[in-house]
Amino acid sequence: MDQNIWEYDDFIFKGDELKGMTAKGKDKVKTGGQTDLVIPAVTPDGLPLKKIADNAFYRRGLTSVIIPDTVESIGYDAFGVCKLKEVKLPEALVNIEGFAFYRNKLTKVEFGSKVKRIEPSAFAMNELSEIALPETLEYIGASAFYKNAFETITFPKALTKIDMYAFRKNNIHKVQVANSVDLHKFAFESFTTVERV
Secondary structure (H helix, E strand, C coil): CCCCCCCHHHEEEECCEEEEECHHHHHHHHCCCCCEEECCCECCCCCECCEECCCCCCCCCCCEEECCCCCCEECCCCCCCCCCCEEECCCCCCEECCCCCCCCCCCEEECCCCCCEECCCCCCCCCCCCCCCCCCCCEECCCCCCCCCCCCCCCCCCCCEECCCCCCCCCCCEEEECCCCEECCCCCCCCCEEEEC
16 A cells, blocks of 8 residues: 555544545545555455445545455445546455446446346446456346446356346447356347357
């Protein structure tokens, strides 16, 4: 952690979870213009950081974030309505909760190798045109990638479900989905040709 910019008293911790920002931290972003966030890898108690709580950085205006590789869960709306352009997700991450990165400016998302679930609207309303989904991914929630810029997408073998509107408001004309996947009939646009393989 860059001690010159981000300090423990900028954040609120509970156990191994980061709950949000203190008034000091919020002021650093809003008044100080510090929008490049580095999240501490270790809590003040010396615990590796495991969770980022619901709404932790919602509407904080962040333009970049470094998330420690120990984080296993990113909460609901944790980075919703910010200005993130790209994000490298932690290696330990398993669950990405609903609206976690909703309405940012993402053009690049790099996944770790353990993500199993992308919950509803997690990456909705961004600018993603390509993405390498992790091989471990089992579930893509409703509207998970709604209103992005995809023209093609490839799904991992572990995938079992793609929910309603997951890829609506994209420009995917043709896509292959395994027969084993539970595919909602409105997952893609009406013009998308879905080939079951």
